[in-house]
Amino acid sequence: MKMKRLAASAAALALLANAVPAAAADDRSPVALWVNGSALTFADASPYEEAGAVLVPVRAAAERLGFRVSFDPGTYAVSLSSSNVDVSFRVGAASATVNGRETAFAPASAVVSNRVFVPLSFFETVLGFETAYRADVKAAEVQGGALDPKALVADILRLLIDGKYQQLSDEWFADEMKAAVPVEALASGWESAAPIAGAFLGVAAVQSAPLDAETLGVEAVAAFERMNFKVSLAINGERQRLVGLLLQPAAAEAEAPDAVVEEEVVVGAGTAYELGGTLTLPAAAEGPVPAVVLVQGSGPSDRNETAGAYTPFRDLAWGLAQQGIAVLRYDKRTYAYGDAFTPEEAAAITVAEESVDDAVAAAELLKRDERIDASQVYVIGHSQGGMLAPRIDAEGGDFAGLVLLAGSPRTLWELIYDQNMAFIEAMDDADPAKRANLDYVEAEYKKAQGVAAMSVEEAKNSTVFGFPAYYFKEMDAFDLPAYVDGLKKPVLVLQGEDDFQVYAEKDFAKYKEIFGERDDVTYKLYPGLNHFFVDYDGPGAGTLGEYNVPGAVSQHVIDDIAAWISKMK
Structure with a gap:
């Protein structure tokens, strides 16, 4: 009798597989399944992805979540029960009865390799558990409380x-x-x-x-x-x-002020490196408004230029938009695509690809927007972005004016040398690492001085201060002081007095030396403000640790930029 019952069940399942939705073998993409932090293994009938949906063997996953599971081959009904939940559905259906109430799910359940499959969403919409799916690694998760x-x-x-x-x-x-x-x-x-x-x-x-x-x-x-x-x-x-x-x-989460509106945009749409961005506009704007493009400092950076607990570009965007100025900020190319670069691509990247080209594309995006006054588009470059702002302007940005925040007309490798030397000078003389660090920095500095004489191939296969030497070679081929000296547009040069990455006595002073007493160049040095124009005096002050304590760009700086742009109209 028992053998007959088993045979009948097998026959019913075989018929059922032909009568209800089933996946074709060559259309299925296997998926790993996690339940409560543990990976489930399957000898057969593994979870799979098909047509954008993830299908999961219901018995294995539900039992791991603590449900009792039963299947009636006569009615094709599946039942799941726990101490407080009773669920039933018929194979092939796209809804289930949960404690007497009907709940829909999609796609419909199916039988594959003699197992009943339900969509991953079943565990969320029907059973109330959290689910997640990473399509890039083909892995799904159901979180039911065993691992909190x-x-x-x-x-x-x-x-x-x-x-x-x-x-x-x-x-x-x-x-x-x-x-x-x-x-x-x-x-x-x-x-x-x-x-x-x-x-x-x-x-x-x-x-x-x-x-x-x-x-x-x-x-x-x-x-x-x-x-x-x-x-x-x-x-x-x-x-x-x-x-x-x-x-x-x-950085602390925050909601945009009521006085501004924000919308998602794409910088470089249609190119190989499209970048997500945010355009912040005055909510009460009437007619075209002036606008700025924000250009980040060195290294991969998101659109907010997040650094530790700081979001300086978000601060600037919200602060300036509240004063009638639109602001465009966007993810840097090395932030959005850096993980996809091959070692060869990473060694060959230059500031042109990393910053200049995308900033020009951002300016063009603003000038095409009817809500923006195309004759009043400015650039605000911070740190390395400030260094590059004159080059960005000359190579297609064509801005109405430039704001240089903690920038420098010196070479990048000179700045890195100074930063390293300041760190070494702060070390204890008794620390044996001080001598080793000094020797390393001096050797790298000497190497940096010879980058211009390197061939392109040699530069791509060498490093200076941890950077590909080609990065410095390409940047130095464009004479920054000459760009600055040839700039015939209004410029606002701002610097924090407590900045320990870019220096008032060297970099801010160098701008004054180059620009001189021109009527269209304005300078301002802020006592107590650091590299991100944040006022901080607490534990870790004067070190990178101060960036870990939440702080915002000084309102004085935002007001000064807004007032300067308003005078340009």
Whole structure:
């Protein structure tokens, strides 16, 4: 009797597979599945993606979530039950009854290889669990509470805060993590940040999603008294141990003021490097308004020019738009596409591709917008963006005027040399690393002085201060002082007196030397403001640590820029 029943069930399932939606084998793309932080393995009938939807074997996933699952081959009905939820649906249907109420899901359930499959969305819309899917790594997740990401982050932070570094390592670190981050390094890293952070307040904005078929990523924001941290964890699903832990200062979330409106735009639309951007406009604008393009400093940077806990470009955009000036900010090319560059491409990139070309495209985008006064488009360049602003103007930006924030007419490698020397001078003379660092910096400085004489191939295969030498070679081929000297447009030069990256006594003074007493060039030096024009005097002042404490661009700076542009109309 038992054998007959099994045979009948098999026959019913075989017929059912022909009677309800099923995926063609050559159309299915396998997908890894995580449930509560653990990867499920399947000998057959693995989850798959088809036509933009992820289909999951319902029994395996539901049982891992604590449900009892049954299938009636006579009615093709599937039932899931737990202590407080009863769910039923018929195979081939796109709705389920949940505690007596009908709930739709899509696409419809199906049978593949004698297993009942439901869409990943079933677990969210029908069962109420959180789901996520990473299409780039073909990995799906269902989070049902066995692994609580928020509690996990809080537990790890509590061990850090309490100084229980050995316990954190023993309980949570995978072997490879222990080797990469010794307890001593863990302690040193946290104890340097703790005095700046202040008291721990709590964990918020927790998200989790598979990083690949073996690793779950968890991200959260940890709020402290004086700053926030972005916490990133990587958890091995099989071993349930950390294989990655990163704490980075996080800028505070904020909503745009009511006096401004923001819209998403694309800089360089139709090119190989389209960049996401934000156009901020005065909400009460009548007629075309003046506008500015914001150009970031060195390195990969998002549209807000986020640095630690700072978002200076967001501050400028909101502040200027409230005074009637539109602002365009956008993600830098090396931020948006840097991970896709091959080593050869990374070694060959120049400031032309990294900054100049995209800033010109941004200016053109503004000038085509009927809401913008095309004759009143300005550039605000910060740091390296300020250095490059005259070149951007000359190579197609064609701005009505330039605002140089903490810029310099000197070479980039001179600035890097000065920054390194300042760091070395602050070191203890008894520290043996001081001599080694000094020797390294002097050797790199000598190499930088010879970059111009290098061939292109030699420069692409050499580094100076950690940068491809070709980066400096291309930048130095365009004489920055000559660009500045030949600039015949209104210029506003602004500098923070407490800036330890660009120097008032060298760089601000150099602009004054080049421009002289021209009537159309305005200078202003701000006491107490740092490289990002933030006023800060607390733990870590005068070091990179001060950027980790939330702060905003001084309102005085925003007012001065707005007043200067208004006078240009």
